[in-house]
Amino acid sequence: xxxIAVINQKGGVGKTTTTxxxxxxxxVSGHRVLLIDLDPQAHLTLNLGVDPASNENTxxxxxxxSVTAGEAVLDVxxxxxxxxxxxxxxxxxxxxxxxxxxxxxxxDALTPLGExxxxxxxxxxxxxxxxxxNALAAVEEVFIxxxxxxxxxxxxAELLKTVSLxxxxxxPALRVSAVVMCLYELGTRxxxxxxxxxxxxLDTARGKxxxxxxxxxxxxxxxxxxxxxxxxxxxxxIFEYEPRSNGAQDYRRLADEVLSMGAPAEADGESEPxxxxxxxxxxxxxxxxAGSAPAxxxxxxxxxxxxxxxxxxxxxx
Numbered sequence: 001x002x003x004i005a006v007i008n009q010k011g012g013v014g015k016t017t018t019t020x021x022x023x024x025x026x027x028v029s030g031h032r033v034l035l036i037d038l039d040p041q042a043h044l045t046l047n048l049g050v051d052p053a054s055n056e057n058t059x060x061x062x063x064x065x066s067v068t069a070g071e072a073v074l075d076v077x078x079x080x081x082x083x084x085x086x087x088x089x090x091x092x093x094x095x096x097x098x099x100x101x102x103x104x105x106x107x108d109a110l111t112p113l114g115e116x117x118x119x120x121x122x123x124x125x126x127x128x129x130x131x132x133x134n135a136l137a138a139v140e141e142v143f144i145x146x147x148x149x150x151x152x153x154x155x156x157a158e159l160l161k162t163v164s165l166x167x168x169x170x171x172p173a174l175r176v177s178a179v180v181m182c183l184y185e186l187g188t189r190x191x192x193x194x195x196x197x198x199x200x201x202l203d204t205a206r207g208k209x210x211x212x213x214x215x216x217x218x219x220x221x222x223x224x225x226x227x228x229x230x231x232x233x234x235x236x237x238i239f240e241y242e243p244r245s246n247g248a249q250d251y252r253r254l255a256d257e258v259l260s261m262g263a264p265a266e267a268d269g270e271s272e273p274x275x276x277x278x279x280x281x282x283x284x285x286x287x288x289x290a291g292s293a294p295a296x297x298x299x300x301x302x303x304x305x306x307x308x309x310x311x312x313x314x315x316x317x
Contacts, residue, residue, distance in 0.1 A: 002263050003110075003120040003139035004177070009155050011126035014145040014182030015039075017228055018254075019123040020047045021247070024237045025255035027079035031118040034073070036106075037085030038131045040092075044123040045084040048076045049235030058086040062109045063134065064095050069109045081117070089131060096130040103170050106134040128162045136166040141177040141264060142211075148181055148194040156198075160212060167211045175264040176212035180254065184221040195221075214264055220254040222247070 006019045019035060027033045037044040038059055042052040052058065057072040062083065072083045096102040110120070122135040136142070142163055146152055160176070167174040179198055185191050198217055205213045222228075223246050231241035238247040 001115050001117055001120065002141060003122075004141040004143055005122045005124055005132075005135040005139045006143045006145060007122075007124040007132060007135065007159065008144055008146065009126055009128050009132075009159055010147075010152055013147045013152060014180070014222060015126070016043045016047060016123050017232075018143070018145050018180060018182060018222070018251075019044055019121050020232075021228075021238050021251040022254055022258065023080060023119070023121050024077060024239055025251050026119050026258070027077055028239065029255060029259070030079065031259075032079050032081075032116065034069075034081045034083070034113070034117045034120045035076075036083045036120065036122040036135075038089065038106075038135055039085055039123055039125040040087055040089035040131075041125075042085035042087060042089075043232065045082065045086075046235065047232040047237065048082055050074065050076060050082065050084055052084055052086045055084050055086070058084045058088075060086045060088040060092055063089075063092050063105050063131075067109070069113050085123075089125070093129050093131060096134075102130055103133050103137045103166075107138040107171075110138055128158065132162070133166060133170075136163060136174060137170045139171075140173045141175060143177060144179045145182045146179050146194075146198065147183045148185075148191040150190075150194060153194065153198070160210075163211050174211055176215040177261070177264055178215060178258075179217045180220075180222065181217065182222040183224045185224055186221075218254065218257055218261075220250060220257050222250045222254065225250075 006015050006022075008015055016039065023033045023035045035044060035048070036059060045052045055072075055074065057067050059072065061067040062069060062072050069083060073081045074084060076082045096105070099105065101108075120139070122139060124132045124135045144156070144159065146156070163174060163176060179202070181191070181195055195217060202212060202215050202217065205215070207213065225245055225247035227242040227245040228238055228247040231238050231247075234241055238245060238251060242248060
């Protein structure tokens with residue numbers, strides 16, 4: 001099972017569109033997929049034609065009321081399930097501040113599901129708070145949707161810093177796998193330059209002890225397409241709304257590329273360096289409740305002096 005957080009703290013770059021349509025494309029190809037909506041706007045839930053207010057159990061109850069993932073799961077398409085979002089997730093950020101083991105609540109809730117899915121895709125909110133930390137603690141891979149504008153790159157360093165913190169203190173298996181270029185305008189000089197700059201930056205990380213050392217800019221780009229913007233208003237994905245559109249073609253290709261690239265462990269095949277400080281497990285505090293996994297020390301975000309800074313990221317931001 002591959003668990004992937006789709007994350008970028010900048011809004012409007014294609015996180016929800018990518019989570020929904022990549023998830024459906026994988027499901028159509030025969031894979032069992034679970035989507036999790038952690039955005040308080042619940043746009044992923046709406047995109048799949050589900051009313052956030054109509055569900056007794058949502059991601060909010062999973063994070064704040066000890067509801068298991070199995071109790072919140074909805075069947076929304078063939079091979080596709082959803083843990084819906086809800087506007088109450090706004091208050092979850094504040095409620096989690098004082099919770100013991102707040103970073104791993106989602107991870108613990110997903111544990112009973114076992115290996116029932118081939119893919120778990122988490123749509124993260126446009127902020128690097130407790131909701132996003134829970135997503136990063138529960139997955140092994142990070143996909144970063146990125147609009148090819150220079151302003152969209154400004155928050156990339158902070159995002160990578162957060163991923164590093166979570167990897168060191170909570171989730172040693174966490175890796176950035178891919179950058180997905182969304183809202184791409186073919187033939188423009190700017191789109192090409194930004195893509196080249198991000199590719200060059202990732203290339204400089206090869207062989208280094210950073211969680212994005214194996215990351216790459218995917219060859220598939222998601223072209224700017226009005227049909228992708230219209231589909232959520234009908235509670236449909238692009239494959240239901242306009243299956244012949246450029247958006248549908250792009251997400252089919254993206255699913256094929258995601259399947260071909262494999263999980264990070266398969267891609268790099270490297271074992272954990274013995275005695276590496278980077279891989280040390282975080283100290284733990286008392287368990288959240290009887291029978292739950294140990295909870296990790298709280299993470300200070302995003303300004304932590306001990307966290308590794310991405311090298312040369314300022315050159316592209």
